Amino acid sequence: MINDIEIIKTESSKINEVDFDNLKFGSVFSDHMLVCDYKDGKWQAPKIMPYQPITLDPSAKIFHYGQSVFEGMKAYKDADKNVWLFRPLDNCKRLNISSKRLAIPELPEAYFMEGLKALLELDKDWIPTNDGSSLYIRPFVFASGEGFHASPADEYKFIICTAPSGSYFSGEVKVLIEEKYSRSANGGVGFAKAGGNYAGQFYPTQLAKAKGYQQVIWTDDNTHEYIEEAGAMNIFVRINDTLITGPTSDRILDGITRKSIIELAESEGIKVEVRKLTVAEVVEAAKNGTLKEMFGAGTAAVVSPIAGFGYKGTDYDLPKLDETYANFLKKRITDIQTNKVDDSFGWRFKV
Amino acid sequence: MINDIEIIKTESSKINEVDFDNLKFGSVFSDHMLVCDYKDGKWQAPKIMPYQPITLDPSAKIFHYGQSVFEGMKAYKDADKNVWLFRPLDNCKRLNISSKRLAIPELPEAYFMEGLKALLELDKDWIPTNDGSSLYIRPFVFASGEGFHASPADEYKFIICTAPSGSYFSGEVKVLIEEKYSRSANGGVGFAKAGGNYAGQFYPTQLAKAKGYQQVIWTDDNTHEYIEEAGAMNIFVRINDTLITGPTSDRILDGITRKSIIELAESEGIKVEVRKLTVAEVVEAAKNGTLKEMFGAGTAAVVSPIAGFGYKGTDYDLPKLDETYANFLKKRITDIQTNKVDDSFGWRFKV
Structure with missing residues (x-):
């Protein structure tokens, strides 16, 4: 368990701009995101902050050497407004299996699980309730460390974003x-x-x-x-x-x-x-x-x-x-x- | 040929901070970079600007779907201070071969060649002259377009950065x-x-x-x-x-x-x-x-x-x-x- 996740809340929610009855897949994003930095040889404590752009050096290795892994998950809300995930620990474990193969440092399970729970708690109003809709969750890790040498980066970012989403495929x-x-x-x-x-x-x-x-x-x-x-x-x-x-x-x-x-x-x-x-x-x-x-x-x-x-x-x-x-x-x-x-x-x- | 490449020069060169006698490979970067954006269905005119961070939405497809290609080239300066490249058109052609396979729009040859020449003209003082050193050139393209759908992006960035560099391998x-x-x-x-x-x-x-x-x-x-x-x-x-x-x-x-x-x-x-x-x-x-x-x-x-x-x-x-x-x-x-x-x-x- 991690003690306290620092939370910086948005000052202006975008939720009223979203048409929850006509959601595409993964194209509008909830108010907040979780960010966790790997530097100085370890994953630093996760933070939740307003959904915002990421700034990187042009030599960040993600741009050159493809060092990135991700997961896909969904959150659902039932009739009593309880929020549910589906086998989330399996996603966490698979993220680390992927990371290991890509020479990315594995993430502590608690950072993933507690971070995700805190993020969903904060943005639970973004979970659609229409049939076939859900809050798509995208945890991802990428190399933010710098340099043109073709070798693993020394810094990484783990981020979780969420997107209220409709069906992935339309039609047959x-x-x-x-x-x-x-x-x-x-x-x-x-x-x-x-x-x-x-x-x-x-x-x-x-x-x-x-x-x-x-x-x-x-x-x-x-x-x-x-x-x-x-x-x-x-x-x-x-x-x-x-x-x-x-x-x-x-x-x-x-x-x-x-x-x-x-x-x-x-x-x-x-x-x-x-x-x-x-x-x-x-x-x-x-x-x-x-x-x-x-x-x-x-x-x-x-x-x-x-x-x-x-x-x-x-x-x-x-x-x-x-x-x-x-x-x-x-x-x-x-x-x-x-x-x-x-x-x-x-x-x-x-x- | 392209007419005019917009050039925004740096106000403070970093060149005096660089120890040209002890260069590693690809870890210090010259004053300027070339940036060319693909949007609205076409590559826009290239610009040269001070080397600076890149800002992207967290849903930019480079972070999720690995849509990126690059090239490696070197510039050399001879005893008469002439600047030389080695078969640069081959790099340009190969970049487009790579791009095609990765579903990235191909770049006009003139944007690559003229852009590169203009960039090297501007940063020619960064080309090392020590034996075994050179100005390493990194042209790269990545998906900057947004969204979690696993499909090609609608926006891309082509960037050329340069880095005065020593040997890639040290020792046997x-x-x-x-x-x-x-x-x-x-x-x-x-x-x-x-x-x-x-x-x-x-x-x-x-x-x-x-x-x-x-x-x-x-x-x-x-x-x-x-x-x-x-x-x-x-x-x-x-x-x-x-x-x-x-x-x-x-x-x-x-x-x-x-x-x-x-x-x-x-x-x-x-x-x-x-x-x-x-x-x-x-x-x-x-x-x-x-x-x-x-x-x-x-x-x-x-x-x-x-x-x-x-x-x-x-x-x-x-x-x-x-x-x-x-x-x-x-x-x-x-x-x-x-x-x-x-x-x-x-x-x-x-x-």
Whole structure:
């Protein structure tokens, strides 16, 4: 536990400028942010201050060497105005797993957890209550230390910002299974939420968008035969009544929504297989009618049904079912997240 | 050509605070910098202004999604105070190749070239003249546009800073040939000078340093059997009297020093092979005495002889020769760069 977090409150809240009925994803920001500096070999005490610009030297290593990691979380408010997080300690632990791989000093758990709670307490009026909306939380760490030598920085900033947000995707999602570009290497940083993992996906995703797809499903960089993940989401495939998702690895993010969906599905009696899944198997299932569903799972997108996929110039439509695992599991997980049902898993966390 | 670059000169030069006889690499910065903003769908005219901090919103995409690329160049001053660059248009072209892969808008060539010339004209007194020193030039582009959606930014900054610099490495360089971690994926961004490529190397390099090595030689992520590059340098191996370096690929940077060394060596009658090179071949050559030299080649490190390498727990020392390709080629290239000899290649560029 940390004793006192210094809090400097804003003198003029921006909350009345926000249209909470028409929120985009992550584009308006709450009044305050948490800032914690690493210098002199240790993380200094976190402070909460008005949301404000960051000033850095042009030689700050974030601009040159991509030393940055982040997390994505959401806060929900129930009918009684209680504020809830979902498995926040897992985000904290994963942030430090990412940091370690990027040679960023790991953050004390209490700074993350107590800092986050204090920030949400202060900005709780920013948590939207409309269905499908939430307060998106963005903890991130980046290298603020200076110099052009290609080596780890000696100073870092850990910041938490929050943004009242609507859905991540609008409309149906068609995906392209990638045959040429790759997201990550064996022995690389694909398992980490490292900034550079995202920038590398933008260009291939632009190419896919130009062909009418919203997202890319990445395949392994060596053979392009195995389904990996979708960058902002892990991927689930339902063949007949079995739900299949790839195992995590050093190339695939250990998604918190992913592992929750696996546990939820199993607890509901759905057969789940965590195993390597080839593109060929998915294409074959699409052809013979056993492919029932595909969906993405991630904090931002929650559970995002996939309407169809493209592969080697052919489009495959997914069937339109009345009752889908995606909708069922999405309702189950959001009901837990928003305190509408009991949480036998112990995932919900009261702020 | 661009008409007029707006120039705001510093009111107080810092040049008298700098000890030009004891320069480190990239840690003191010249008086001015060039800044060019991308907004409203186009690159705006560049400006030169005093070196100063950059102010960004916490949601600027550079902090979250690693959208950044850079270049490294050097300026030299000859005995007649003429200022020289080395193949600068190649850096400009490569910056745009990197930018394209990272979904960053490409920069007009004239903004880069004319901007750089104007900046060097203004700060020419910062170019060191001591042997082995130079003015290190860092052009870089990063995403300044805002928002937490994982998609390309709508605003960017292109900046050129310069830093009077000494050697990149001090002392002899021992390298570790990597067996577990990887730098890049097939179909990834390894060929680009993308920030994220560097951050991913820091942790494995820290592990190598703890074992007494200064750098890691990366191998392919699939088999770890092929020599790739060293992150800040391309790698050359001399077996008997043949100089061997790997071909560039989507995993390996197309180094300007690398390709210059190849041309220089060939013009001097040295047999050069550009081909895939296995670790096994290098180890075998070390064992049977045919491995004569290894060296790295890059803008920052120029030509950096390797004293020995470690692989699978065994250390292999390189022989200490009186006359090495590394020293010969380093002298040839630096003599051209610093206008001490004729440049039959047309590489030198007068500012």
